[in-house]
Amino acid sequence: MHTSDTEALKRAAAERAAEWIQDGMTVGLGTGSTVRHLLDVIAERRAAGEWRSIVGVPTSDDTEQRALRLDIPLATLAERPRMEVAIDGADEVDPQLRLIKGLGAALLREKIVAAASAQLVIVADETKVVQRLGTKAPLPVEVDPFSEPIQPDFLRSLGAEPVLRVKDGRTVVTDGGNHILDCRFPDGIADPEDIERRLLLRPGILECGLFLGMATAVVIAGSGGIEVRTRGAAR
The missing domain is CATH 3.30.70.260 (ACT domain)
Structure with missing residues (x-):
């Protein structure tokens, strides 16, 4: 798959994941290439006059800097210790919606924010789907x-x-x-x-990249379109 195709899939998945966001929410902002597309979507919606009251809690310095450049309002975990939703990427997703995360080197903060959020929505492309964790990613x-x-x-x-x-x-x-x-x-x-x-x-050992029983939904972008898997429906 060409890089441009992969980026298009990530963008499509980010747009679908953005459906979990409503104005006035505090949103946990994950880290990585897929989340960068989500930040673009948020910035575009805000530029169009929507989502003027959302606040993001970033999980990394990289996400913080990107969000600031896009004029997305941010808060610290001390200021907003509870979030309605966190949206993040994953390096692997199995049929039970168990995850491996952390190739972006932000796993500890990502898990802290996920634990403080009422929902965790994961955005991934179909290459991240595995039958057994650890078969593709470390x-x-x-x-x-x-x-x-x-x-x-x-x-x-x-x-x-x-x-x-x-x-x-x-x-x-x-x-x-x-x-x-x-x-x-x-x-x-x-x-x-x-x-x-x-x-x-x-x-x-401070943390590991196993996110088990945390994802409430996974948005998967593939060549055949967007698929949404929810924890209750996971096999």
């Missing part, structure tokens, strides 16, 4: 830098192959000052709930 695990040396052996004991995330020869540092270990599972993740529980009990 599982990002955000760690305190002090703890980083002791985590790889622990992660290997769970069946993962961890790799420190590096970009342009430098360790990736999240907005919160942490590092990310990307964990490949050769056969995918057989029991995501068990893996999440084990990871979050480990000292020094």
